[in-house]
Amino acid sequence: MQPTPEEARRDRAGDSQWSRPECQAWTGTLLLGTCLLYCTRSSMPICTVSMSQDFGWNKKEAGIVLSSFFWGYCLTQVVGGHLGDRIGGEKVILLSASAWGSITAVTPLLAQLSSAHLAFMTFSRILMGLLQGVYFPALTSLLSQKVRDSERAFTYSTVGAGSQFGTLLTGAVGSLLLEWYGWQSVFYFSGGLTLLWVWYVYRYLLSGKDLVLALGVLAQGLPVSRHSRVPWRRLFRKPAVWAAVISQLSAACSFFVLISWLPTFFKETFPEAKGWIFNVVPWLVAIPASLFSGFLSDRLINQGEPRGGDRGWGPHLDSPHFQGARCSSPGGAASAHGELGQGRFFPGSASSLKGGVRLW
Secondary structure (H helix, E strand, O other): OOOOHHHHHHHHHHHHOOOHHHHHHHHHHHHHHHHHHHHHHOHHHHHHHHHHHHHOOOHHHHHHHHHHHHHHHOOOHHHHHHHHHHHOHHHHHHHHHHHHHHHHHHHHHHHOOOOOHHHHHHHHHHHHHHHHOOHHHHHHHHHHHHOOHHHHHHHHHHHHHHHHHHHHHHHHHHHHHHHHHOHHHHHHHHHHHHHHHHHHHHHHHOOHHHHHHHHHHHHHOOOOOOOOOOOHHHHHOOHHHHHHHHHHHHHHHHHHHHHHHHHHHHHHHOOOOOHHHHOOHHHOOHHHHHHHHHHHHHHHHHOOOOOOOOOOOOOOOOOHHHHHHHOOOHHHHHHHOOOHHHOOOHHHHHOOOOOOOOOO
16 A cells, blocks of 8 residues: 655655754754854843943944844845755754854954944844854744654754843852953853854764755755745735734744843943842742743643644644644634743744754
């Protein structure tokens, strides 16, 4: 008896999935990678007050530098997912991490290149946003293809907990470095650790040949098939999509305001307080929240909770903003994306992904 196309697809996906030792190695590595992503991302907010004093920035100019990251960040979400499907999410992550790690490490040098330090810092932050914007979509593509359905959400939540660990690490160690050695040391610390992580992944988890082939594919361009389109109309008719969008919008508005401005607020309101305390305490509760969301989501799926009736969809958006489209109801999507203690949204939504995630 010939297998059905769906069974054949599942068999091919199973052959390409990680073994348990591989999954454990990659989960730990990606957890550290996410940690370093947020180490570098939160370095600027930690240092903003000191840099403003050195360069004479007012609140408006400091706000321009902090917000410019998101000007770039919002532009590469879909691109990151498509690249992940095209050349492999792990390669996209490695290439982008090598770039934003280098930019972070040389940020103090860029600030001293000329008197136009505001322009240089703004440009570097936009570039950082462009490069880091591909991380979570590429991570989604990678884990949706390599991790079993029954383990996917917990794997996501474990990797996603790195965002809180990274914020805590920069808040604790970065605050001490800032106090002892100046703001430049914070960028050297986070950028240097990222480059060490890139070297480790390249040396022990990826082959140089695969990376060269990926670069070759990028050099040749990324053609889009004319016969495969994103079903935008069907997508935006799903109530769960709008529940996910609204919940993510609400969470992001609060989360990124807090991560960008809390260090400045506490520094100016409580100038005599220890920086490592107020840069660490607000994020402690987010780690168990992130892990619990993945555990709960996996448990519901293993008990037979439906993940949505639209299994026939071939193309899907790989941007994390739309992963909740596969939840069974608006309430389910909102709860999957809920953020206790500002835990990041994507771990709970990972459980709703079915196999490979395709953009085009």
